[in-house]
Amino acid sequence: MQTADDLLRQLGDGLDSGEVPAGLFGNADVYRQELRRLFGRCWVFIGHESELEAKGDYVLRKIGEDKFIAVRDERGEINVLFDACRHRGVQVCRADSGNTSHFRCPYHGWIYDTAGNLVGAPLWRNAFKGMDKGGNGLARAAKVDSYHGLLFATLDPSAPSLPEYLGGMTWYLDLLFGLNEHGVEVMGPPQRFVIDANWKSGAENFCGDDYHLGTLHRSVWEIGAFPIPFAANMMGYHVQASPGHSLSFSMAESAEEPGPRFFGFPDALAETFDTSRISERQLDVARRSRVLVGNIFPNFSILALPMTEDGGNHPPVGIITIRTWQPLGPGQVEVWNWFCCYKNVTATERERAYKAGLGTFSMGGSFEMDDAEPWITIGRTGRSVAAEATGFKLNYQMGMEGIGISRPVDPDEWPGPGIVRWSRYEEGVQRNLFRFYERMMTAEPGEWPALRFDG
Amino acid sequence: MDLELTGRVALGGGRGDRDEERAVNSQDGVIKRSEPLGIGNEFTGVEVRKVWTRQGERLEIALPKTGRSILLDPMQLEILIAQEPEKFTELFACELGSEEERESYE
Amino acid sequence: MSVSVTSETYAEVVQWLHDESELLDDGREREWLEEMVSPDVVYQLPLRQTVERARGDGFTRETFHLDETYGSLEARVMRNETAYAWAEDPPSRLRHFVTNVRVDEAGDDRLRVRSNLLIFRTRQDQTSPQLLSGERRDELIRGEGRLRLARRTILLDHTVIGTHNLSIFF
Numbered sequence: 169m170q171t172a173d174d175l176l177r178q179l180g181d182g183l184d185s186g187e188v189p190a191g192l193f194g195n196a197d198v199y200r201q202e203l204r205r206l207f208g209r210c211w212v213f214i215g216h217e218s219e220l221e222a223k224g225d226y227v228l229r230k231i232g233e234d235k236f237i238a239v240r241d242e243r244g245e246i247n248v249l250f251d252a253c254r255h256r257g258v259q260v261c262r263a264d265s266g267n268t269s270h271f272r273c274p275y276h277g278w279i280y281d282t283a284g285n286l287v288g289a290p291l292w293r294n295a296f297k298g299m300d301k302g303g304n305g306l307a308r309a310a311k312v313d314s315y316h317g318l319l320f321a322t323l324d325p326s327a328p329s330l331p332e333y334l335g336g337m338t339w340y341l342d343l344l345f346g347l348n349e350h351g352v353e354v355m356g357p358p359q360r361f362v363i364d365a366n367w368k369s370g371a372e373n374f375c376g377d378d379y380h381l382g383t384l385h386r387s388v389w390e391i392g393a394f395p396i397p398f399a400a401n402m403m404g405y406h407v408q409a410s411p412g413h414s415l416s417f418s419m420a421e422s423a424e425e426p427g428p429r430f431f432g433f434p435d436a437l438a439e440t441f442d443t444s445r446i447s448e449r450q451l452d453v454a455r456r457s458r459v460l461v462g463n464i465f466p467n468f469s470i471l472a473l474p475m476t477e478d479g480g481n482h483p484p485v486g487i488i489t490i491r492t493w494q495p496l497g498p499g500q501v502e503v504w505n506w507f508c509c510y511k512n513v514t515a516t517e518r519e520r521a522y523k524a525g526l527g528t529f530s531m532g533g534s535f536e537m538d539d540a541e542p543w544i545t546i547g548r549t550g551r552s553v554a555a556e557a558t559g560f561k562l563n564y565q566m567g568m569e570g571i572g573i574s575r576p577v578d579p580d581e582w583p584g585p586g587i588v589r590w591s592r593y594e595e596g597v598q599r600n601l602f603r604f605y606e607r608m609m610t611a612e613p614g615e616w617p618a619l620r621f622d623g
Numbered sequence: 624m625d626l627e628l629t630g631r632v633a634l635g636g637g638r639g640d641r642d643e644e645r646a647v648n649s650q651d652g653v654i655k656r657s658e659p660l661g662i663g664n665e666f667t668g669v670e671v672r673k674v675w676t677r678q679g680e681r682l683e684i685a686l687p688k689t690g691r692s693i694l695l696d697p698m699q700l701e702i703l704i705a706q707e708p709e710k711f712t713e714l715f716a717c718e719l720g721s722e723e724e725r726e727s728y729e
Numbered sequence: 730m731s732v733s734v735t736s737e738t739y740a741e742v743v744q745w746l747h748d749e750s751e752l753l754d755d756g757r758e759r760e761w762l763e764e765m766v767s768p769d770v771v772y773q774l775p776l777r778q779t780v781e782r783a784r785g786d787g788f789t790r791e792t793f794h795l796d797e798t799y800g801s802l803e804a805r806v807m808r809n810e811t812a813y814a815w816a817e818d819p820p821s822r823l824r825h826f827v828t829n830v831r832v833d834e835a836g837d838d839r840l841r842v843r844s845n846l847l848i849f850r851t852r853q854d855q856t857s858p859q860l861l862s863g864e865r866r867d868e869l870i871r872g873e874g875r876l877r878l879a880r881r882t883i884l885l886d887h888t889v890i891g892t893h894n895l896s897i898f899f
Contacts, residue, residue: 222652222676224696240652264778264787264888267679270698350647356792357778361890387811440645478800502889514643523796527804532774532795532895534808679784 170556172197179606186565188602193366194550199498205609206466207232209324211333213468213492214238217317218353224267230494237261241282242269248309248321249284280306316345326614335410335619336585343454344472346445350511355522358504361531365543366550367467367501370493374461374469376406376416376597384538395474395484406597409586411619412604414597415462423455431457432474432486434517437510449583465604467493477527487525499547505530567594652676734832742832742842745876750825753898758806767870767877772797774883794895824849838871859892
């Protein structure tokens, strides 16, 4: 079987020619390395702060394949704690969520506070008198931070700060999540479903694969669920916000152009949008924005656009879905999917946004359900002997020099950061993911690839 | 379990009584409160409620005369039950600054 | 607990459930929608979490995998009728196994029906099926001499859904 080194070398050699070895989507050695070098080091999405508003609220989430407790402690700080008792490694929290001031391990009864400190255990003086409690608490993620309430954590103490890691992506997150002082909240716990596919199929799709809409999701147009025709929708921007993080973006030429504004959010809500958290320039761009779909390396995706689940009875309205593609093996991914809305919506607006999102971008949603089909077969190709024997390279050449109509956008003509191309007939957004992927997978411990496009 | 037989979706409750109210939740993360029980004597009185957060439930004890309250989770309540009456006397003394000096032991 | 129905009514409901399963298994979704579903239908599949015993069965009241009206169910049927509904083309092989049927009068020409459901599904050349198990809590309403589905709540025995999509009708 090919090794990870073989495949990463092929990636390094071929990516600038638009070649990605299919084996990355199925090779077990690659997967093992991804768990350590990507999920064990990068900032990964844990949840939204609105899920942990009250002291004591906790949810069970994953970093890679491993379970972590995200909890707001009695002082109001959020901690991300490895869900393993220090005594024998038993799983302390077994419910998906809850509210508590202290954890208690079911095996021998060790008690921790919600900052993870060991408090005591039964018959302490007999059992542990003389033992130092410090150093015997729950293991912690190395760093925890949030941006617009999006909570991230990393297991790598050498990791840069979250804003540094997000780089240019912060500007685009501002457009969606920073539109007023209230910000967003999630609507309920995440949906979770498993697809027999490689996690990277989801991540790279959300970097900005608009091209598949016309084929795979054609049915959605035919039933009137999406207000913008396919050909018009391809006329948008592809942005490599910073190394590893990409997005696809469409907006109107001017605020006067007819059509959705502010991603299709209701006008009454849009009236509350202001510059309390963003610049005037960003507010103007957000006003003209229609669709934002993006991925934060490695596996956190965002989608905002106007949608309806019932074109006959409800006009499209702006929805926000955020999701992680959690690895469950080289050929399996667990999708965790949340819907968000601004906190200051009315009950009616909330319900409408929820139903529109649920009916389109969830596992029962009219868009989402088709995506799983091709991804399953990509995984099969990725682990095939045939791909190995034929040195099968996938084609990521769209939009490269001399191929297709996309063209670079002058930085002076674009209000935000990153490398920008006009018309979405290009795959530089995916190549951006794989370039950072190759560097992160081959970096030495403690070493970080460039997080900016400078130079 | 009996699911409510109404069609309305009510997400993240406690959000204004009227449909079109553009209310934003308070900062303490409580999304629902039960009706209060009052417990009082001639010296003081408290209101006790069960409250729900997004992820669980706590007991709220509120002191109307100061407006202060506390949210106690089941673990904190469990340890309260284990206390001797002297512990509560000690808490009053600490609050007033009149506690006895004591040797601490490990 | 329950207001018992006549054996005639019980047999009628069981036959109705079997007819419904037949239409869905045979891919005759539009017939199912137009003949067996009420225009006011509320059709929901709530999210389920693992919670401690004291907190009950873990079903959320407010969040769903499916939260459908007649209009959105029709959008799904229409989607499958287009040439581009890849999730169901080639179609899944689907079979609904309905058992443990319990029927109560609910007044006003309504019947409350509970049934256990097992869905067996294979796609392409899979040999291991996807299995979805759960309970359906329905309200059927009688009108113009026939029963229609006014409300369906699907309570699955899963917190993480192991099928890759929910492009089917329960």
